[in-house]
Amino acid sequence: VPTLLFTAAVNTVRVIRHARKKPKPANQATVTAADRPVTVEWSNVTCKLSASKSSKEKIILEGVSGVATPGRVLAILGPSGSGKTTLLNTLAGRLPASSKIHLFGHVTRNGVPVDHDDQPVAYVTQDDLFFSQLTVRETLHIAAQMTLPANMSTDDKHRFADALIRKLGLLSTVNTRVGDEKSRGISGGEKKRLSLACELISTPKLILCDEPTSGLDAFQAAKVMASLRDLAQAGHTVICSIHQPSSSIFNMCDDIVLLAGGRVAYAGATADAPAHFENLGYPMPERCNPAERYLDLISVDFSSSETVAESNSRIDKLLSAFHRHVPTRGSKHDTDDEVQKVKSIQQAPSRLGMFGKVRLLFQRAWKQVTRDKKTNISRFMSSFMSALLFGAIYWRIGNTQTTIQDRLGLLQVCTINTAMTALVKTLNVFSKESVLVNRERVRGSYGVAQYFISKLLAEMPVSAFFPLVFSMTVYPMVRLSSGLGKILRFIGIVTLESFTAASYGLFIGALMPSTEAALAVGPSSFVLQIVFGGLYVTDENVPGWASWIPRISLIKHAYEGLCVNEFRGLEFQAERPYDVKTGDQVLQRMTWEDSTVLKTCISQARVLVFNYLATFAILTLKKPRFEKLQHGNDIDDEEESAVIIEADDLPNGQLSAADATSKAGA
Numbered sequence: 001v002p003t004l005l006f007t008a009a010v011n012t013v014r015v016i017r018h019a020r021k022k023p024k025p026a027n028q029a030t031v032t033a034a035d036r037p038v039t040v041e042w043s044n045v046t047c048k049l050s051a052s053k054s055s056k057e058k059i060i061l062e063g064v065s066g067v068a069t070p071g072r073v074l075a076i077l078g079p080s081g082s083g084k085t086t087l088l089n090t091l092a093g094r095l096p097a098s099s100k101i102h103l104f105g106h107v108t109r110n111g112v113p114v115d116h117d118d119q120p121v122a123y124v125t126q127d128d129l130f131f132s133q134l135t136v137r138e139t140l141h142i143a144a145q146m147t148l149p150a151n152m153s154t155d156d157k158h159r160f161a162d163a164l165i166r167k168l169g170l171l172s173t174v175n176t177r178v179g180d181e182k183s184r185g186i187s188g189g190e191k192k193r194l195s196l197a198c199e200l201i202s203t204p205k206l207i208l209c210d211e212p213t214s215g216l217d218a219f220q221a222a223k224v225m226a227s228l229r230d231l232a233q234a235g236h237t238v239i240c241s242i243h244q245p246s247s248s249i250f251n252m253c254d255d256i257v258l259l260a261g262g263r264v265a266y267a268g269a270t271a272d273a274p275a276h277f278e279n280l281g282y283p284m285p286e287r288c289n290p291a292e293r294y295l296d297l298i299s300v301d302f303s304s305s306e307t308v309a310e311s312n313s314r315i316d317k318l319l320s321a322f323h324r325h326v327p328t329r330g331s332k333h334d335t336d337d338e339v340q341k342v343k344s345i346q347q348a349p350s351r352l353g354m355f356g357k358v359r360l361l362f363q364r365a366w367k368q369v370t371r372d373k374k375t376n377i378s379r380f381m382s383s384f385m386s387a388l389l390f391g392a393i394y395w396r397i398g399n400t401q402t403t404i405q406d407r408l409g410l411l412q413v414c415t416i417n418t419a420m421t422a423l424v425k426t427l428n429v430f431s432k433e434s435v436l437v438n439r440e441r442v443r444g445s446y447g448v449a450q451y452f453i454s455k456l457l458a459e460m461p462v463s464a465f466f467p468l469v470f471s472m473t474v475y476p477m478v479r480l481s482s483g484l485g486k487i488l489r490f491i492g493i494v495t496l497e498s499f500t501a502a503s504y505g506l507f508i509g510a511l512m513p514s515t516e517a518a519l520a521v522g523p524s525s526f527v528l529q530i531v532f533g534g535l536y537v538t539d540e541n542v543p544g545w546a547s548w549i550p551r552i553s554l555i556k557h558a559y560e561g562l563c564v565n566e567f568r569g570l571e572f573q574a575e576r577p578y579d580v581k582t583g584d585q586v587l588q589r590m591t592w593e594d595s596t597v598l599k600t601c602i603s604q605a606r607v608l609v610f611n612y613l614a615t616f617a618i619l620t621l622k623k624p625r626f627e628k629l630q631h632g633n634d635i636d637d638e639e640e641s642a643v644i645i646e647a648d649d650l651p652n653g654q655l656s657a658a659d660a661t662s663k664a665g666a
């Protein structure tokens with residue numbers, strides 16, 4: 001027992017000492033891991049879309065194998081729908097998860113299965129999303145500050161970003177705003193190179209680009225490809241999908257993978273492709289763009305039933321000819337060793353802390369909101385013009401009996417107008433922004449909380465300005481109840497309502513899958529809130545099943561608050577015995593005699609907090625998830641049994657060994 005106790009004590013001291021040991025500087029080790037050239041190998045990658053009521057099972061990729069090596073550009077070519085993006089997503093480990101998709105096969109980077117590899121990867125998707133009001137330099141500086149290790153000085157981070165700007169030929173645009181469809185900024189090709197630069201901040205060795213040349217003119221496309229080729233020559237492994245490359249672009253590709261209907265028609269060096277196709281009876285005509293020739297060979301000509309049959313038999317021939325001679329690569333993986341090797345190297349660089357990120361995101365959001373002059377001017381005009389219109393309609397309202405109804409109407413249109421303006425603006429901006437934010441979250445740049453806090457802080461002052469403009473215009477024009485307290489409360493209620501409507505926009509925007517869906521659902525769901533907003537149905541008459549609606553109706557809380565503020569203590573000219581003499585009588589009719597402005601604001605604040613929390617929860621839950629590769633031989637077994645059934649169905653009951661092996665492999 002004493003020996004055991006002694007040994008335990010010694011071990012405990014050792015463990016504590018070990019734990020106290022200063023960890024290795026993270027970035028130093030990271031450089032080691034990230035600096036290793038990357039060889040990507042994939043074998044038997046098969047992607048199936050399960051059958052639904054309306055369609056049969058679809059095979060998107062079938063037994064696709066290949067390899068991409070450092071220092072070379074590999075292009076994935078194929079007709080539209082041949083599976084290029086699906087393959088690229090799979091190689092990046094970013095095929096969106098779906099219950100309908102089943103992904104099989106092996107993808108490794110330096111022998112490590114893609115699921116276990118934490119090394120940074122640059123993945124440039126087709127859509128280039130940025131904060132439109134930031135300049136090229138600001139965009140990259142912020143990305144550098146987010147991504148590079150915390151123990152690197154800000155100046156060094158900026159220098160690193162500036163070096164990327166030079167490397168990707170963006171020097172002439174450094175101070176130009178990125179722009180969007182509303183305000184013109186940098187060109188499409190420059191956006192693509194900026195996307196690439198943003199991805200390169202994390203110093204990845206592997207670069208994947210989905211259709212980097214699509215939508216660009218020949219000059220811009222060539223510049224983007226030249227950047228990719230330069231990166232490959234600097235030791236990166238570059239894989240990109242390309243739709244219809246010109247010969248100059250095609251010539252920049254060292255290797256190609258030709259996909260036809262999700263299967264490989266050729267994979268290997270670009271230089272070897274002409275001989276391969278010539279051997280199969282398809283020589284390269286003179287002065288022909290090789291890419292066009294290959295794509296013609298693997299595309300179906302739909303002009304007539306004969307041409308369809310002819311193309312199908314040619315494609316089958318090309319697919320099976322390539323399949324017979326292609327060497328199977330990388331099906332055996334030294335998983336454990338390599339995983340351990342990579343894991344033993346400290347990978348994750350320590351980045352900015354929580355507050356550093358909030359500060360940086362706040363700066364970005366602030367620039368985005370305050371610099372967007374077009375949006376701000378249109379919001380100003382909308383608030384000012386609607387206030388002018390309401391002011392003109394209810395000009396100097398007075399206090400006759402008929403003004404009771406007018407006041408109720410005015411306050412109602414004020415609440416609806418304020419809420420709609422804030423809601424639609426938020427829906428428009430947030431649904432698009434959330435796609436970009438999700439992308440940055442996948443890169444691990446920051447979390448939902450940091451994004452959310454900084455966004456709210458940055459937008460608050462600007463969002464408060466427009467309700468102020470509206471209130472300060474409409475109030476004196478209409479001459480609502482006098483008194484500074486009343487005016488300030490009016491502004492406060494309208495501002496709080498505007499924030500709550502914006503928070504509702506965030507909630508709907510986060511919940512809905514697209515901007516279009518959010519714009520359809522958001523305003524239409526307001527109709528119910530308006531109906532139960534206090535003017536059309538009094539609280540007492542709300543049916544039991546709908547009693548929850550007024551409680552969550554931001555229109556109702558704002559309307560009730562504005563009515564209480566306006567009518568309490570107000571007196572009307574009463575000539576007939578049945579005339580209403582005071583505003584309190586009006587409130588009594590509306591069942592709000594006990595209500596106070598404070599109470600309505602507390603109810604409104606509850607809705608606001610609920611919307612924020614719900615948005616936060618949805619964003620956290622909706623973090624993009626990716627399909628995991630299913631390993632093992634299950635697919636091979638499945639296919640093998642499928643081949644046996646096919647063989648039984650044949651008239652002579654036999655298949656040649658070569659055919660059976662080929663089909664089982666596929």
Ligand SMILES: Nc1ncnc2c1ncn2[C@@H]1O[C@H](COP(=O)(O)OP(=O)(O)OP(=O)(O)O)[C@@H](O)[C@H]1O
Pocket residue numbers: 049060078079080081082083084085086087098101243
């Ligand atoms: N999640 C999915 N649900 C339904 N069909 C899908 C899904 N993913 C891919 N597909 C289908 O798989 C096929 C291949 O899609 P993929 O986007 O990979 O092709 P592509 O070669 O990149 O096409 P393009 O050049 O037009 O972008 C298409 O027919 C596509 O509709």
